[in-house]
Amino acid sequence: MQKALLFINGVPPKKLPDTNGYSVIACSDGAFHYLTSKGFPLDQLDFISGDFDSHSGSDEMLYAEKFIYTPDQDKTDFYKSLEILNEKGIKEVDVYGGSGGEMDHFLGNLHTAFMFKNELKITFFDEYSKYFFAPKKIVLSDVEGLLVSLIPFPITSNVITQGLNWELSGEELSITSRIGSRNFALQDTVEITYGDGDLVVFVGRESYR
Structure with a gap:
């Protein structure tokens, strides 16, 4: 590529x-x-x-x-x-x-x-971090202990995560009500999926915990 x-x-x-x-x-x-x-x-x-x-x-x-x-x-x-x-x-x-x-x-x-x-x-x-607009399904690698923030742009539906300290299981994130900032990874890989909308993912460069 x-x-x-x-x-x-x-x-x-x-x-x-x-x-x-x-x-x-x-x-x-x-x-x-x-x-x-x-x-x-x-x-x-x-x-x-x-x-x-x-x-x-x-x-x-x-x-x-x-x-x-x-x-x-x-x-x-x-x-x-x-x-x-x-x-x-x-x-x-x-x-x-x-x-x-x-x-x-x-x-x-x-x-x-x-x-x-x-x-x-x-x-x-x-x-401090790298950040990007995430596809509908993404696997983050080599992230254990790193900060992971999920910021809706502006609304993101059905957000599901696996591997974060505070998991999301189908919630909606909205810039006007609830965002997913200052979370962190409990394991080496983190899976994130979502439905409608767009999602900006921030991954910290140094250990958060």
Whole structure:
């Protein structure tokens, strides 16, 4: 499966991820700045997407051939980067820099991922967790002791879990009434199924218990 690594302009990761195994590596023009400051090997980038209104330095011009100019102000840089990846036939995208800082930015990125959930398997990574829109049935592996939160988007019916400390057995989750946050895995694998709606799953990066 064609898989991409994408950096966008949220809070940058403290440690840059391993780039092995990705067929495409890209960033938004805002993320280009923090990749430069962290010593990321910029020759690994396949493209840099944005309106480039903050780019003028000579170092940046060395990589001008990698710039894809996307000036449409009705779309975010994240959205436009996903459009490019989708056009390239990518099916799976790991995203860094999608959360932290201004929370409207984070929610906007989550909304953008929702818009592409039928075309792309998008997983966000930050310092605390990874999170993604889950399919109707999913098995999480290697999660014993990790935080697992289930957030409806906005309503999710018939949620059934196996392997969590507080199990769900057909309940409805709703952003206006009940959500499934701050649970944790009791075993190495956790099974989650649900009916109608959409569900965002957060999996912590360190042991919760």
